[in-house]
Amino acid sequence: MKEFNQQITEQLNSVQETGRQLEFIEKAKGYVKKLEEQLGHKPTCCVTTFGCQMNARDSEKLSGILEKAGYELIEDEDADFVIYNTCTVRDNANQRVYGRLGHLNSLKKKKPHKKIALCGCMMQEPSVIEKIRQSYRFVDLIFGTHNIYKFAELLVNMFEADGMVIDIWKDTDQIVEDLPVERKYPFKSGINIMFGCNNFCSYCIVPYVRGRERSRNPKDIIREIEALVADGVVEVMLLGQNVNSYGKNLEQPITFAQLLKEIEKIDGLQRIRFMTSHPKDLSDELIQVMKESTKICRHLHLPLQSGSTRILNAMNRRYTKEQYLALAEKIRKEIPDISITTDIIVGFPGEEPSDVDETIDVIRRVQYDNAFTFIYSKRTGTPAAAMENQVPEDIVKEGFDRLLKVVQDTARERISRLQGQTMEALVEEANEQEEGLLTGRLSNNTIVHFKGDTSLIGQIVPIYLKECHGFYYLGELKR
Ligand code: SAH
Numbered sequence: 001m002k003e004f005n006q007q008i009t010e011q012l013n014s015v016q017e018t019g020r021q022l023e024f025i026e027k028a029k030g031y032v033k034k035l036e037e038q039l040g041h042k043p044t045c046c047v048t049t050f051g052c053q054m055n056a057r058d059s060e061k062l063s064g065i066l067e068k069a070g071y072e073l074i075e076d077e078d079a080d081f082v083i084y085n086t087c088t089v090r091d092n093a094n095q096r097v098y099g100r101l102g103h104l105n106s107l108k109k110k111k112p113h114k115k116i117a118l119c120g121c122m123m124q125e126p127s128v129i130e131k132i133r134q135s136y137r138f139v140d141l142i143f144g145t146h147n148i149y150k151f152a153e154l155l156v157n158m159f160e161a162d163g164m165v166i167d168i169w170k171d172t173d174q175i176v177e178d179l180p181v182e183r184k185y186p187f188k189s190g191i192n193i194m195f196g197c198n199n200f201c202s203y204c205i206v207p208y209v210r211g212r213e214r215s216r217n218p219k220d221i222i223r224e225i226e227a228l229v230a231d232g233v234v235e236v237m238l239l240g241q242n243v244n245s246y247g248k249n250l251e252q253p254i255t256f257a258q259l260l261k262e263i264e265k266i267d268g269l270q271r272i273r274f275m276t277s278h279p280k281d282l283s284d285e286l287i288q289v290m291k292e293s294t295k296i297c298r299h300l301h302l303p304l305q306s307g308s309t310r311i312l313n314a315m316n317r318r319y320t321k322e323q324y325l326a327l328a329e330k331i332r333k334e335i336p337d338i339s340i341t342t343d344i345i346v347g348f349p350g351e352e353p354s355d356v357d358e359t360i361d362v363i364r365r366v367q368y369d370n371a372f373t374f375i376y377s378k379r380t381g382t383p384a385a386a387m388e389n390q391v392p393e394d395i396v397k398e399g400f401d402r403l404l405k406v407v408q409d410t411a412r413e414r415i416s417r418l419q420g421q422t423m424e425a426l427v428e429e430a431n432e433q434e435e436g437l438l439t440g441r442l443s444n445n446t447i448v449h450f451k452g453d454t455s456l457i458g459q460i461v462p463i464y465l466k467e468c469h470g471f472y473y474l475g476e477l478k479r
């Protein structure tokens, strides 16, 4: 009974909070209207995303609120309001933000009414806030990952304040539903099914900046997808740092595989994708559900990180090389046409060339369709940052180049296996490089370019895969 009551209270809180934020949108509208009168045109805003798909989805939420408040969304940082949604997973993401802030400042000097906001993962680090406070005084608003649902309220605070507004929370258990969202693509959408991460891989900062794992209620997820489908969406990407542990902490626990089965039933939805899967939690039940599904795409992103059991252990990944290989083999046996992609880190503390050899061995055996390879980046506050055996840069570079070559060779060969087949592609956009060409995505995530009319964008069409060009295909529309 207590749990039931707690659930009701949480839902009430969430509904009340949504109502409060909608009121703040109305209030923000007043300020934007005033600015419009002052400028003589509708104020413009630009949302720039650094980082992963979860950040991209957050940016769609920010855009939804900005649009409702009366801004015109543009992709030009000379806009009247610019917001950077930042990432801190590797140091180069942070450096890019600092670099571009200098440019924003020079734009603001020419346009004094310009407002600049920073949010996202990087803002959850106290040292970053200190640096911005001291050296980037021209920033108007800073908030973090846990209070993004309060964006309308923070906008109002920004309009009413004299100086910089900073609001960062350490953590939250609040999940607020039903605020406006402005999607980048009309026909496909990301959906958060969970927030945060509990895994604490020893190199990774995400659990510190995104907080503990929280799953959304399955009912809210289904309701959101149904509304998206009614609005023209045919493909969804379910998002979470570790979707395989979805539902474990809900009052009525449900597995990720069970959630997928429910989503599959939604009429009109044609494709289901998800990321990311942690190998340690990938269940036989999930493999069976994928195998039997007609909507779940034939693609699995299964981060390896390292092929050396010794390094995996130090990374706190909680699987061995052999366990990973056995899992990949089981998946291939059950779903032979599946594409597997991965993430790999080179240069983790203590890594030796022989460890890189182990990783290369896994790449050769699993035959990935693609692998995102990253050079290890030391993140302050993570256990790996305090390890003494950091690898010298030149050794890391040597291992990275060696590994990348194998990744490219195996991926090329693997992707070319489809040549001559006809497969369905979701047409996503007009090709930017060549006029008259469209770009589509196969169920297994491979990209294909082909001639066609832009009216096909958003449709799933059969494409003859004529020529493989490394990582993509040139194809022909089949009628
Ligand atoms: N939750 C996802 C990954 C999120 S971060 C998962 O566990 O798979 C995306 C990728 O960034 C990771 O898979 C990892 O390969 C890489 N990454 C994370 N921290 C890193 C670091 N400190 N240095 C280099 N790469 C890192």
Ligand code: SF4
Pocket (backbone or CB within 6 Å): 197, 198, 199, 200, 201, 204, 205, 206, 207, 241, 242, 278
């Ligand atoms: Fe980071 Fe590991 Fe969590 Fe992925 S599972 S976000 S790599 S801690």
Ligand code: F3S
Pocket (backbone or CB within 6 Å): 050, 051, 052, 053, 054, 055, 086, 087, 088, 089, 121, 122, 206, 209, 210
């Ligand atoms: Fe970056 Fe945050 Fe995603 S650190 S990778 S934007 S969860």
